[in-house]
Amino acid sequence: MTAAQTTVPTTAALALGDDALVLSHRLGEWAGHAPVLEEEVALANIALDLLGQARVLLSMAGDEDELAYLREERAFRNLQLVEQPNGDFAHTIARQLYFSTYQHLLYAELAAGDGPFAPLAAKAVKEVAYHRDHAEQWTLRLGDGTDESHERMRRAADALWRFTGEMFRPVDGLDVDPAGMEAAWLESVEDVLRRATLPLPEGPRAGGWTAGAGRQGLHTESFGRMLAEMQHLHRSHPGATW
Amino acid sequence: MVTTATPLEAELLDIAGSVPDPELPVLTLQELGVVRAVHVRGTDTVEVELTPTYTGCPAIEAMSLDIERALHAHGMREVTVRTVLRPAWSTDDITPEGRRKLREFGIAPPRVREPSGPVALTLGRTRTLETTTGDPGPDPVLCPHCGSADTELLSRFSSTACKALRRCLACREPFDHFKEL
Numbered sequence: 001m002t003a004a005q006t007t008v009p010t011t012a013a014l015a016l017g018d019d020a021l022v023l024s025h026r027l028g029e030w031a032g033h034a035p036v037l038e039e040e041v042a043l044a045n046i047a048l049d050l051l052g053q054a055r056v057l058l059s060m061a062g063d064e065d066e067l068a069y070l071r072e073e074r075a076f077r078n079l080q081l082v083e084q085p086n087g088d089f090a091h092t093i094a095r096q097l098y099f100s101t102y103q104h105l106l107y108a109e110l111a112a113g114d115g116p117f118a119p120l121a122a123k124a125v126k127e128v129a130y131h132r133d134h135a136e137q138w139t140l141r142l143g144d145g146t147d148e149s150h151e152r153m154r155r156a157a158d159a160l161w162r163f164t165g166e167m168f169r170p171v172d173g174l175d176v177d178p179a180g181m182e183a184a185w186l187e188s189v190e191d192v193l194r195r196a197t198l199p200l201p202e203g204p205r206a207g208g209w210t211a212g213a214g215r216q217g218l219h220t221e222s223f224g225r226m227l228a229e230m231q232h233l234h235r236s237h238p239g240a241t242w
Numbered sequence: 243m244v245t246t247a248t249p250l251e252a253e254l255l256d257i258a259g260s261v262p263d264p265e266l267p268v269l270t271l272q273e274l275g276v277v278r279a280v281h282v283r284g285t286d287t288v289e290v291e292l293t294p295t296y297t298g299c300p301a302i303e304a305m306s307l308d309i310e311r312a313l314h315a316h317g318m319r320e321v322t323v324r325t326v327l328r329p330a331w332s333t334d335d336i337t338p339e340g341r342r343k344l345r346e347f348g349i350a351p352p353r354v355r356e357p358s359g360p361v362a363l364t365l366g367r368t369r370t371l372e373t374t375t376g377d378p379g380p381d382p383v384l385c386p387h388c389g390s391a392d393t394e395l396l397s398r399f400s401s402t403a404c405k406a407l408r409r410c411l412a413c414r415e416p417f418d419h420f421k422e423l
Contacts, residue, residue, distance in 0.1 A: 038399075041397065041399050041407075042397055044399075045400075045402075046399070048298040049403055052296060052298020052299065053297050053298065055297075055298070056297060056327070119327040120297070122327070122329070123327050126330065
């Protein structure tokens with residue numbers, strides 16, 4: 001590594017870029033399947049925002065297309081949370097609530113600093129504010145809705161809870177305060193769940209029975225299949241354009 | 243946004259700024275507030291600073307090509323369009339003339355705001371309603387067709403990332419709202 005390259009925090013750029021890319025792809029999977037047209041458009045718009053952020057972040061780490069389309073599963077550094085399958089709509093909303101709350105806190109902190117991520121973060125934090133608001137409103141509506149929607153939202157919030165501790169492990173090159181962010185995240189998420197009449201999930205968020213080694217390149221079973229679909233065209237037809 | 247520009251740079255900035263937005267052709271890029279600066283680097287070499295509305299805005303490539311074409315036509319041999327993120331674009335960067343044109347085009351213009359972030363809302367039983375409680379909040383979004391302030395949010399996201407979908411309760415027409423960012 002040359003002296004010039006050391007100024008770019010590649011590890012952090014890959015971590016944040018992969019989070020945005022992978023979640024963008026997952027949300028794109030809703031196209032043609034969302035419960036109503038407005039939600040289809042909303043999820044696609046959120047996916048597009050994330051894809052834009054991913055392009056900037058991955059370009060800081062190298063060639064965006066090579067990084068997105070030609071890396072093996074073990075080379076991805078995204079959180080395990082964002083690669084989780086869409087599940088039912090409640091699962092997608094729980095994933096959005098957990099991640100967008102984290103991403104909003106993260107970008108707000110990075111935007112306030114003067115590091116290499118500050119310009120992107122200052123822009124993206126405004127976009128993510130809408131994502132977080134969208135997730136919050138749906139959590140409230142589903143949680144405080146019918147018995148069926150309440151139960152599904154509760155199950156989704158529970159199921160993804162064990163993936164949320166990973167967001168607050170330190171990342172090399174990321175100049176933020178994970179403990180402070182985690183406290184703010186918990187406060188915000190607990191507030192939304194309470195207003196949605198949902199119980200706070202009881203399972204652990206860190207320790208033996210939790211998940212979370214995505215930043216080290218260890219991923220869950222469904223991620224390989226997602227990548228196969230995402231990378232198929234580029235690998236089959238290198239350099240294809242239209 | 244203009245730093246001490248030479249007369250030539252000011253002229254080229256006007257030309258780059260007069261390019262229509264590819265998705266909202268009623269607006270020029272200057273009215274949208276996305277052309278930040280033009281720097282002349284040689285006799286016929288020029289660099290343009292362009293900022294995206296949203297980070298993932300797919301129109302940015304079409305904008306760059308259109309700017310290049312316009313400046314080539316003005317005798318510039320080498321045109322480089324550079325994307326800049328800082329300071330982040332805001333809907334406050336849309337000029338008053340741009341807002342007027344949006345309204346005429348049937349899109350409710352963004353309200354002028356100081357703090358950024360979404361407007362606080364609560365959901366009704368079947369659709370999205372805004373509250374009038376809590377923070378005074380910004381002015382109501384006026385229907386671009388009939389001017390009524392009695393409008394409601396249908397979806398935070400519409401045909402493009404920069405717009406929300408609303409409906410007028412007076413004339414019953416749906417319309418896009420260029421949402422505040």
